[in-house]
Amino acid sequence: MKCxxxxxxxxxxDSHIIPEFIYECSGLYDGKQRFTIVKRTDEGMGELELRQKGLKEKLLCGDCxxxxxxxxxxxxxxxxSPGKSEQVKSVRTRVVLYENVxxxxxxxxxxxxxWRMSVSKLKQFSEVRLGRRHQETMRRMILDEDSGAEDDYGCFMTVIIFDPNDLASNEQLRRFWLSPRRVRTRDGHISYTMFIGGFYYVFVVSKHHIPREIRQLFLDRTNQLPILAATxxxxxxxxxxxxxxxxHLRRSAGSHEFRFPS
Ligand SMILES: [Zn+2]
Incomplete structure (x- = not known):
């Protein structure tokens, strides 16, 4: 088979589409290595899917x-890494700057x-379709280890703080994953959004005239990674x-026990 x-x-x-560490570090697995995916729908109410083990697919060779x-x-x-999530969760400011990244x-x-989400055939990633041109450009860049310019496939990350006074509830809510979705912004940019492991990722695919307020949230070449903090x-x-x-899950007395933040 072709890598x-x-x-x-x-x-x-059997390649992971979402890296294993995201499942492990964010507590996405409960004690039985299970986690819950919220699959988004147009009506706004997501379907819930309880999964055992991360999502894998025959995708890459050993070298890749x-x-x-x-x-x-x-x-x-x-x-x-230890202390990082505490650092982020304890701040009350809008942006946390990770240095020396x-x-x-x-x-x-x-x-x-x-790129992996786009290449994947799994239904959980069905909304991520980069199209041939972008998918091939990204494949080459990844293979050549070319990280590109700051606004080439830039991504900004927001840590979602459910309740700054209740870190235990935050930990529980991080077990949920909101499946990726394609979004076209008002100014015509194609982006993909996903909430996983406590972070909301926004990947901006098109490059034309990305607003400055978005650009400055991308990882930059001076090795600073801004992380937005939001409720x-x-x-x-x-x-x-x-x-x-x-x-809805709580009403239907699902298998996850958690206290819903007020
Ligand atoms: Zn390969």
Missing amino acids: KLCLKERELK ENRISKWEGYARWVIY EYDKFKLFQMSLL PDEVPDVKGNLLKSLL
Whole structure:
């Protein structure tokens, strides 16, 4: 079978689409290695899907898995190393700046995440379709380890703080994942949004005239990674889909026990 990244005929691995560390570090797995996906719908009410183990698919050869895994190891350290989540959750300001984040490694991690979702045939990623041109451009960049300019497939990340006074509830809500969705912004930009592992990711695919306020939230070449801090109210997608679904889940006495933040 042909590896999706290097295009060589190789034995393919069961590749994770979402890196394993995101499931592990964010508590997406409960004690039984389960987690819940909220699949978004146009009506705003998501369908819930309880999954065992992360989503995998025959995608990459061993060499390409290794290439990507070194960026994942680095990203794991940047986002979830001890003290990091406490640092983010305890702030009351709008933007937390992570310093000394190696541009190449972290950017390639973000790009490889978007690209894998686009290449995947799994239904959970069906909304992510980059189209042939972008998908091929990204494949080449990832294979050549070319992290591109700041606004080439830039991504900004927002940490969602459900209740700053109740960190335990935050931890529980991080077990939910809002599946990726394609969004066209008012100024015509195609982006993909996803909430997973406590973070709301926005990948901006089109490059023309990205507003300055968005550009300055991308990882920059001076190795600074801005992380926005927001409540669910400030991110309508999370409020509209995730919270509504959780409320519904609680009513129907689902298998997850949690206290809904007031
Ligand atoms: Zn390969």
